Amino acid sequence: MRTVVVTDPPRADVGDAEVLGKHGVATVHEALGRVGYLGPELRPAWPGARTGGTAVTVVCWPGDNLMIHVAVEQCRPGDVLVVTTTSPSTDGLFGELFATALAHRGVRGVVLGCGVRDVAELRGMGFPVWSRAVSAQGSVKATPGAVNVPVVLGGQVIQPGDVVLGDDDGAMVVPRADVARALTAAAARDEKEAATRAAFREGELGLDRYGLRDRLAGLGLEYVTHDEYERDDR
């Protein structure tokens, strides 16, 4: 791995990132064609956390948070820090002191492929964090890594400057080039979902609304009464 800090990568618009954050992870994930979700292993450190910002990426050695210190300096208002490790680790590389430094710089949250600590304090600060684990296990500052290089987290590639979102459903990435499309599609989806919600509240069925009955017949689905089913089963 090249041990390098890339300065001032181009970023998506931080206002756009905020709007996407408000649409939420499930909506934007669907709007983009069901891509970009970072998986169910990344959980919010406290319920109700929600954010959207531009990625500053970090690669750390397991059990070593040296590069997070390096990355803080690269953060700007509207950023979300994204921390990965070169191999799986649940150690608590990030805690309340880092959050204090980042909050000062206008950073909107952190997404950690490793563990987080000081959860009670982070909740108290209202600083949003998603992580693979909660862990008090401390770290050294011995081995260099990289800042603002492309990283992989939860099976997704995150480029510095991409939009990263998080809420109670987890976290996701929107590639910088897809932000405009995501904004349009998410707004359309929200509108469509509002109409569906209203229809469902009135008792309309998805089977009818989405025209699934014909497809089901074509797939050979049968309807049988309980008595018929029991009789066949004998």
Added chain:
Amino acid sequence: MRTVVVTDPPRADVGDAEVLGKHGVATVHEALGRVGYLGPELRPAWPGARTGGTAVTVVCWPGDNLMIHVAVEQCRPGDVLVVTTTSPSTDGLFGELFATALAHRGVRGVVLGCGVRDVAELRGMGFPVWSRAVSAQGSVKATPGAVNVPVVLGGQVIQPGDVVLGDDDGAMVVPRADVARALTAAAARDEKEAATRAAFREGELGLDRYGLRDRLAGLGLEYVTHDEYERDDR
């Protein structure tokens, strides 16, 4: 697998299901002889969720929620929807729109062998959900499965019409034929636990209350002082 929808299976009494839900999972599980618990992997989507209803069962293909749409139509007031997949999946096959449709039909909650999304919205609605994961990962509607056939979830068989309960301790099944026995035994157990609780508050020991001292002697348990133990250890 037979791709079939079984209509109108006989159900346990929904009033009985509600009473069992109030007794709670731990009590009913013990009352039935320590059977029926769906395991620690099924967690409530929000703390404080609690329910009891009659099972409508669904079998989905992983990553595919087509059959949940089919199942909604089969639900009646007092039901709890139980969703399984043909192989393990954490994808978020269920979210707030489904919950809206189900709430309209008087459904009391959902138990998912897969993932759930829109957790913040579900908490807001007060709609109870238990699931193996929280995941925004979306699904297709391509492959048929089954509704109201017997399913296996968390190592337990659930027949359509069985009672399904959930609370902060997880979820469980009470077979329809065991509901009457469960009601009697759970009430007895609650009464017994109330007496034990009162005794424990006064300082009585389980060793005495449950007559364990003799058994322990028979099992060869010794009592030694710390000094004696240290001496033996050398």
Added chain:
Amino acid sequence: MRTVVVTDPPRADVGDAEVLGKHGVATVHEALGRVGYLGPELRPAWPGARTGGTAVTVVCWPGDNLMIHVAVEQCRPGDVLVVTTTSPSTDGLFGELFATALAHRGVRGVVLGCGVRDVAELRGMGFPVWSRAVSAQGSVKATPGAVNVPVVLGGQVIQPGDVVLGDDDGAMVVPRADVARALTAAAARDEKEAATRAAFREGELGLDRYGLRDRLAGLGLEYVTHDEYERDDR
């Protein structure tokens, strides 16, 4: 395994244990030189739980809580009960009735290598519990084990009488012999962290505060612009 109950082991001072509990797990873990953490698998049964007390240790057979009954009698005010099993188990060996008995004796909390049940009731009582799982799965009282012998939990040795702490970041052990050192070091660390927090709020960087810039240069870390990086990558 020797089936034995060791009575009246020497304990750390319960006042010291309380003070360490207030410092919290992350701080004391760092203060001791990054040792003693019981790992990210032990989670509080409810958010905000916090405690510090002296360990009464228990070894149970999986699925069997007989020895917890034995251990209750050995508990004194200021203790924390620590339950392990001879092989991995998530069963709910501990619940609200045990908590009632322990609260009567002045016990400050429980740390379980297995599962816990009655989570809603425990939250209502404010009784602190850390566990590997939440599970309603019940237990038998058939096989003897041991009380107040050294145990291993989360990769750490816990001797009876050691201090055990827990908060939202998990749980940890402070060996009795290290309590005095832990108190001094934790107080020093809290003071140091307060100064760092103040500095970070003013915008000072960890890179400067911890003198990391020189080390990074020595480790060969480069800074390049985004354009330079893209060019090299071609």
Added chain:
Amino acid sequence: MRTVVVTDPPRADVGDAEVLGKHGVATVHEALGRVGYLGPELRPAWPGARTGGTAVTVVCWPGDNLMIHVAVEQCRPGDVLVVTTTSPSTDGLFGELFATALAHRGVRGVVLGCGVRDVAELRGMGFPVWSRAVSAQGSVKATPGAVNVPVVLGGQVIQPGDVVLGDDDGAMVVPRADVARALTAAAARDEKEAATRAAFREGELGLDRYGLRDRLAGLGLEYVTHDEYERDDR
């Protein structure tokens, strides 16, 4: 749970079970409509193990092999012993002494929801075992369970007398009522696969053999050259 031993349940034909065992797990699973597989967690104790027999089922308490002793007496030539536990356990409840007793009775193998030990000896004996783990962890004989009641293993219901198969791909159940259908369908599938194998060896494509090209077009799949794809991506 009812602590009961059910004697002499009706069994599928042991000759049929042997034939299904020779077809193998993947073939029979497909032939039955992709049902009955016990999941990837059950692995053979040694490579090349293969069997087919009629199930004698056991329910044990975790860490307790008392009921396996009870079950041995219920076994007949052509049986396969199926061991489950009331909650998850990897302990080695089964080893070479049990295998010796079972081999004497003509038992064809064992499928364990828990762990196995004496793996080297079992390989030497050629006695087939599938298990969730290899573990030397020993067990007690303290708590009763059941023999020849319906059990759940790997998400499947196994009734005593059902056919159980195992090979390098894992293990599966064929319900007694489905054995005749399984024999016919597996033979047909083997024949069909032989033809497909021959065609694939000559270079025919699955796309053509299974008529997938039209379906793919209907699903909107595009073919683009690498250059076109790169251009779109910009």
Added chain:
Amino acid sequence: MRTVVVTDPPRADVGDAEVLGKHGVATVHEALGRVGYLGPELRPAWPGARTGGTAVTVVCWPGDNLMIHVAVEQCRPGDVLVVTTTSPSTDGLFGELFATALAHRGVRGVVLGCGVRDVAELRGMGFPVWSRAVSAQGSVKATPGAVNVPVVLGGQVIQPGDVVLGDDDGAMVVPRADVARALTAAAARDEKEAATRAAFREGELGLDRYGLRDRLAGLGLEYVTHDEYERDDR
């Protein structure tokens, strides 16, 4: 996700891929600077498997192998097929019939983010496969995905045409642009390791050969006798 098949992506030289396969995963991983390893979850289907080829990438829906059929047609001699799923799945999407078709086309092996079946037959054919699981669970052919787009597997990005290697230590990717560097560095590393091996056989220590003694002193490592250590510990 765009449902697309990219035809004829540029590939690394298949002779180079073969040479890297002979160097082996551990050597090439180190030679490249400790990057590219696909993680310990991908295991060979049979011991002794070893390969190196150029990647043809596939994205499947979980439980659906439709796109593998599409991908076979895109394979050329010297390729290695790399299969991913849109969300985690252990289902056996690949087996002996696919291997027969691929062997006909000169494909050198398969790396699966999902499960494999027909393990005994694959071992018999000597066809190398790495996978996350062995599973007989069958699949449908219902939902389109993509072929020869960039994929993520085991935390690494794999572009079509990259070199993929596998042996008993797992599998790895060498980006096409890094192949020349990898060849040089792997040869150098093999040579260096041969010299080290010879020295270690003579009794030289790594401490001396790598000049670690000074570093250790600088890091504060102490040497104490057992008696001194015991004394300090009291």
Added chain:
Amino acid sequence: MRTVVVTDPPRADVGDAEVLGKHGVATVHEALGRVGYLGPELRPAWPGARTGGTAVTVVCWPGDNLMIHVAVEQCRPGDVLVVTTTSPSTDGLFGELFATALAHRGVRGVVLGCGVRDVAELRGMGFPVWSRAVSAQGSVKATPGAVNVPVVLGGQVIQPGDVVLGDDDGAMVVPRADVARALTAAAARDEKEAATRAAFREGELGLDRYGLRDRLAGLGLEYVTHDEYERDDR
């Protein structure tokens, strides 16, 4: 953690360790009273590996094998190297070059709480290794740890100089003070098992040999015919 190397700890007799290794893990574990097993997660790198020796213990930082280099110098003929990490790691900290150096010193095997690489070469050398994972992921040499201090692995405490055994069933520790007892008890157990094996080969049942029938009656186990069971179930 104190960064220290303890030199020349007292060791158990290496001849005794060899004898225990021949008895095997399952036998010695039972003989000692079912203690000391390091759990099912530690697996041999190749089937048939078997050893017994005296422990030299190592504590490494995750992803860092510096201390293994330090430990090699502390090894003597008859030792087994035991490597732990300060937090969980599957990285391949150990491979063939280390094995070469250790073989020169007469070391009998290695037990790793982390990963191993060069598995094919280790099998070729016949050098026994047990590990939590196989992984080619490489390591740095940056952070100091400890050698020959007490460690915890697989839930067991290992002191330097204790006996460590491994075979196909996993690995275990025998405390130095228990070696004499283990030798006697293992020999007795082997003898007893030989008699049981002979009896089982003749068809005697464990129920009779271990006198379990009376206990089962006392525990309330019923025997019912299949017909009676079916009738009750209705």
